[in-house]
Each structure stands twice: as structure tokens, then as C-alpha cells.
Amino acid sequence: MRALVVYESMYGNTHRVAEAIGEGLAQVYRVDVVPVEHAAAGLVEAADLLVVGAPTHAHGLSRSGTRASAATEAGKSGGTLTLDPAAKGPGVRDWLETLPATRAKAAAFDTRLDAPAVLTGRAAKGIARRLRQRGLELVTAAPESFLVTRQNHLEPQETARAREWGRQLASSLTPAA
Numbered sequence: 001m002r003a004l005v006v007y008e009s010m011y012g013n014t015h016r017v018a019e020a021i022g023e024g025l026a027q028v029y030r031v032d033v034v035p036v037e038h039a040a041a042g043l044v045e046a047a048d049l050l051v052v053g054a055p056t057h058a059h060g061l062s063r064s065g066t067r068a069s070a071a072t073e074a075g076k077s078g079g080t081l082t083l084d085p086a087a088k089g090p091g092v093r094d095w096l097e098t099l100p101a102t103r104a105k106a107a108a109f110d111t112r113l114d115a116p117a118v119l120t121g122r123a124a125k126g127i128a129r130r131l132r133q134r135g136l137e138l139v140t141a142a143p144e145s146f147l148v149t150r151q152n153h154l155e156p157q158e159t160a161r162a163r164e165w166g167r168q169l170a171s172s173l174t175p176a177a
């Protein structure tokens with residue numbers, strides 16, 4: 001069975017979460033973890049499970065303007081924020097518009113500030129809605145968020161939590177032996 005984890009990331013946090021989810025899924029699946037730019041139709045078509053994640057920008061999915069702001073902030077951060085190779089885009093919002101037909105089951109995640117979701121918004125809600133609109137079956141009760149500090153660094157426990165989320169997702173989709 002194959003799983004495809006597709007991520008968007010400006011500062012590398014969503015990238016790191018995607019890799020950790022991939023490690024958890026790898027206990028059951030053959031896993032590819034790729035930025036949107038490399039999420040080619042062939043990979044999507046071959047996947048049994050599609051996991052999509054993005055940073056929360058302006059309460060939802062990024063747009064080119066919010067990605068430009070993020071890049072400007074990195075430039076002003078004195079080196080504490082560096083741009084991920086995926087920062088040049090494209091973003092998940094545009095990619096989902098052109099998602100090829102797939103039989104894959106799906107799950108969504110995001111990264112967002114460590115504060116109540118009602119205040120921060122959640123990119124993953126928009127991802128889940130779009131995946132559903134394109135006919136994919138969502139296999140988690142709710143999309144998952146992984147949290148960053150106000151300085152845009154992943155909270156320390158979140159990598160391990162992402163790995164465990166991936167592991168549980170995989171085992172929930174595997175028939176008991």
C-alpha cells in the first residue's frame with residue numbers, strides 16, 4: 001500500500017511535520033513525502049492514502065500575498081527564520097484546484113499558532129473541505145493541527161506527536177490481523 005504526504009511550507013515547520021507523519025505511516029505504507037511542486041499526477045494516482053498539509057495563513061490556506069509576507073518576515077528575522085525549499089510555492093490551495101482523479105482515502109493537517117483555534121483559524125479545515133468536494137473520503141474525524149510558537153518555531157513535542165498521528169492513522173486503516 002502506498003501513502004503520499006503532500007505539504008506546503010514557508011519556514012520548514014509543516015515540512016518537518018509532514019516528514020514525521022511519513023515516518024509514522026511507514027510502519028504500514030510505502031511513503032512518499034513531497035512538496036506541492038513535486039506532487040505529480042502519477043504519485044497521486046498510485047496512492048491509497050493522500051495526506052495533505054499546509055501552514056495556516058490569515059485564518060486559512062495561504063495565498064501568494066501571504067506567502068510573500070512570510071518571505072519578507074524571514075528576511076527581517078535576522079536569520080532566526082529561514083525559507084524552506086518549498087517556500088517558492090505553489091501552495092496547496094492552487095494544487096487542490098487541479099487535483100487529479102484519485103481513489104485514495106484522505107486526511108488533512110496544518111500548522112498554526114499555539115492558541116485556541118477559534119482565534120487562529122485552521123488551514124486544514126479548508127483542505128478537508130476541498131478534498132471532500134473532490135470526492136475523496138476523509139478518514140479522520142477531524143483534521144489535525146500541529147502548533148508553532150509566536151516566533152514560528154515548532155513546539156518541541158509536535159514532531160513526536162506528528163509521528164504518532166501518522167502511526168495511528170496507518171493502523172486505523174489496516175485490517176486487524
Ligand SMILES: Cc1cc2nc3c(=O)[nH]c(=O)nc-3n(C[C@H](O)[C@H](O)[C@H](O)COP(=O)(O)O)c2cc1C
Nearest residue numbers: 009010011012013014055058059070111112113120
Ligand atoms: C503571513 C502569515 C499569516 C499568518 N496567519 C496566521 C493565522 O491566521 N493563524 C495562525 O494560527 N497562524 C498564522 N501564521 C503563522 C503560521 O501558521 C506559521 O508561520 C506556520 O504554521 C509555520 O509553518 P511553516 O514553517 O511550514 O511555514 C501566519 C504566518 C504568516 C507568515
